[in-house]
Amino acid sequence: MGTNVESSSQEDDRTWRQQVYEIVFEADTPAGVLFDVLLLAAIFLSVMVVMLESVESLRLQYGPLLVGAEWFFTVLFTVEYGVRIACARRPLRYIFSFYGIVDLLAILPTYLIALPISSIAETQRLTTIRALRLLRAFRIFKLAHMLSEANALRSAIWAARAKVAVFLSFVVISVVIVGSAMHLIEGGRLDESGQATPSGFDSIPESMYWAVVTMTTVGYGDVSPTTALGKALAACMMLLGYCMIIVPTGIVSAEFAQAAKRTVSARVCENCMAEGHERDARYCKYCGTML
Known part of the structure; x- marks a missing residue:
């Protein structure tokens, strides 16, 4: 009893x-x-x-x-x-x-x-x-x-991680190259007395900061080139920024469209606390526990 x-x-x-x-x-x-x-x-x-x-x-x-x-x-x-x-x-x-x-x-x-x-x-x-x-x-x-859409977005970003990594690598390489070039072109300004004057491109890191700001189309204006060659390089950097800004959006959007086709429920596995299971799933796809 x-x-x-x-x-x-x-x-x-x-x-x-x-x-x-x-x-x-x-x-x-x-x-x-x-x-x-x-x-x-x-x-x-x-x-x-x-x-x-x-x-x-x-x-x-x-x-x-x-x-x-x-x-x-x-x-x-x-x-x-x-x-x-x-x-x-x-x-x-x-x-x-x-x-x-x-x-x-x-x-x-x-x-x-x-x-x-x-x-x-x-x-x-x-x-x-x-x-x-x-x-x-x-x-x-x-x-x-x-x-529930957060799971689809997270899955899309994770699936596109390799492509995004390649894109970021290209951006970093571009920033280093252009920053070094701008330091070479604009970093040696001299005043009328022959003394060096601050230009904002006095070091490669400072020039890389300008390259990042320019590529992202923000353009604070606190640092800007004055020579003709520097302005030409800045124009190329701006056009490159406009072309590159749509790349990660397209990558993630394509993966998100694929993830959205797989409808998921809001169920959470009691064993591993994982989410994102399909609506007709009977077992957790991560640990195999019955849902």
């Missing part, structure tokens, strides 16, 4: 954990969709609070209200983090996963700010607090929990 009661209790506990798991980690059920929508609203509001707190006039006028809102969202995300750990089949795997670290960073800075740091100078403490407040804005990464 005692064995039957214990077995029934274990079955109820297993069922409870599975139900909570489906709501928290998946979005294929009405309850899961509702949970994601509420969490989405909480993330946006919490990030908005962090942004408003950075405005000095609003912080002085509504400081206690913003602090209260910040603690409300911190406690809310703490409860969510605890629930995810409680219902995960392998809690440590979730804790040290990318999303687990993001969830931890969403709540940790607020608790660290509240700690008294008497051994650190006041200016250093203010700098630390600013950095921790900045970390709270990274809660926006929690949105990836609810975006």
Whole structure:
């Protein structure tokens, strides 16, 4: 009799954990969709609070209200983090996963700010607090929990990694060559007295900075060539930048189109916490566990 009661209790506990798991980690059920929508609203509001707190006039006028809102969202995300750990089949795997670290960073800075740091100078403490407040804005990464398209984009970028690496290698080579050429052409400016004058191309790294800015079509204007040969090389660099800027877009877009053809569900494997499974999949494609 005692064995039957214990077995029934274990079955109820297993069922409870599975139900909570489906709501928290998946979005294929009405309850899961509702949970994601509420969490989405909480993330946006919490990030908005962090942004408003950075405005000095609003912080002085509504400081206690913003602090209260910040603690409300911190406690809310703490409860969510605890629930995810409680219902995960392998809690440590979730804790040290990318999303687990993001969830931890969403709540940790607020608790660290509240700690008294008497051994650190006041200016250093203010700098630390600013950095921790900045970390709270990274809660926006929690949105990836609810975006199934994020898996397709991540797969597309990973599939195109070799092509992107070749493209970046070409960009680096171009920047080094053009930067060295501009240092040779523009780096030896002399004034009327024969003294060297700063030109912005006084070293190869400085010239490479100009090449990167020019290739990306930003063109700050803080460094610019003055000689005819330098201007001609700059024009070639600008045209090369216009031609090259579309390459990574085309590569990733092609891979993304291929990834989009494979429809995936929002199911998360209980064993390895992996996502991106096809809708008709019965087993995890990474570890083989039944979904």
